[in-house]
Amino acid sequence: MGTFQIDFGHQKNGPVVGIDLGTTNSLVSHLDLTGPKIIPGEDGDRLVPSVVTYSADGTIYTGNPARRRLITEPERTVYSVKRLMGLGVGDVVDELKLFPFRIAPGSESVIQLRLGERTFTPPEISALVLRQLKKNAEAYLGEEVSQAVITVPAYFNDAQRQATKDAGRIAGLEVLRLVNEPTAAALAYGLDKRQNGTIAVYDFGGGTFDISILKLHDGIFEVLATNGDTHLGGDDIDNLLLRIAMQDIESEWKEDIGGNQEAVQLLRRGVIAAKERLSFVPAAIIDLEYRGKHYAREINRELFEKLIAPVVDRTLGPCRSCLADAGVTVEQIDEVVMVGGSTRIPMVRQAVEALFRAKPHTELNPDEVVALGAAVQAGILSGNVEDKLLLDVTPLSLGIETMGGLVSTLIFRNSTIPASATETFTTGVEGQRNVLIHVVQGEREMVKDCRSLARFDLKDIDPLPAGMARIEVRFLIDANGILNVIARDVRTGKEQSVDIKPSYGLTDEQVEAMILDSYEKAEEDFQERQVREARMGADTILAAVDKARNSEAYYELSGEERAGIESSVNELLLVYHSDDHSLIRGKIDQLNDVTRDLAENMMNTAVRGALKGTKI
């Protein structure tokens, strides 16, 4: 057991590349015959800084050339645009305080960044970075690239994911799939091969810290929980060193360079270079050459570690919270994966090892690991990999109980998440005021054979004849696997909702057993469903006929016609409890035939209405 597989089909549209569209740096990758590979740019650099300049002469620069223009054209240069993707101005007020982005007026719902005389939306800026990556890949592979897999943080919501897809489209890339960054990292290490286990992915990048706990069951990754800090990363370390250097310079040069953007940016580059060297050597020098003056200072590992200890420490709280949210203990973590350039710092590695009491994976370049995983997924989608595997999917189907104890499935097993589905139901009882929404999980047809997840009432709906009310039920599974169910009375707009964690308290063995069970019982279930549906059909028509008996139209029928109806009713009642659904349906059809004139005469919408819609 355990082959939850989808055939992705074989795409024949040239290569599919993997893309890590990072806050600080972006990378493009592909799967070649020996494995996933990063594709370097023409300058040989593997990391493309996620920076875009719209220069005064109208030229657009991306990557390293744009990063250099942070110094010369700061007000025409955008960085960290990932922080704004898919968000409205209202969502990013705090963000905007920290960044020198100028927001164009009238951009309440869609952020418009002003760069000189033009405005750009965040997806348009990201698209320029993607276009650069696409160009690099095309130059390297020698053919056109039009399809990609792009990674996104596990906590990205639907709008942020959509904005990322839009960026791809603007750049001329069809985004075949968005993959969660921690899942990609685990894939790069081939952890899917172990089939089952619990994995912590610690991602400490330039400006953000993310911790994710993944559960792997039969090669399927599920994000159990995520946590982190959207303003914690290598930048904070840079700022600490920068402050020291600026103080030094002030006392040596008797000059505060704080107000001088150009000098500060140059110094920042010196600081970053020293910090990165310090991961490999015991001491490094921060230096700055500026207008004929020279500053140099050696920082050793010991001082560095003292300085950054509070920053490293701030990553540990979210790790503990994440474990708690995922409902797993440190002992249950089988693998720890290190992601992000800042995990090269030895002290960070030690802290993570101490917390998880396991040696983290550091064999791959931590700033390339997400892109390498994207390449693996890209290879699968392009048909280059024989193994089929699934990522971030719902392991079991989700639905609600409908009349007769049957399950109506909204989201099917193996759907990629996030996923959503909406269906409209109706009431089964005359004048019904409350509707019970019973959320169930499983592969069986009958509610009694599924797992009950939640029950709630949608109260005070408009009392209407059976079959007339319209109850819209919406299921939404977010990227973390949380299921949000909303039931809404379409007429009154009244709604009620609930959040559920479908995987809560469910072991892999139980998931497997439930799926296996559904295969074994498929025929039996099918028969039972047929019978129940037939009986419900009988209920509906019997109730309608009952009602009609009190109407004028009934007495307008001839005695012969009335006798025909009565005997058909009796015949239906006789077979009602049989297990032969075709027998029941035969009698329903017969009763339908003999009451056709009656129903038409009555012009009773309720009778006809009662025949439509699945009833809750």
Ligand code: ADP
């Ligand atoms: P993001 O995912 O946010 O785009 P990355 O994973 O590329 O970011 O990480 C970028 C950060 O990693 C920067 O702050 C950079 O200075 C830092 N970094 C890269 N190499 C090293 C190193 N050798 N030692 C310490 N920090 C490093």
Ligand code: MG
């Ligand atoms: Mg990253």
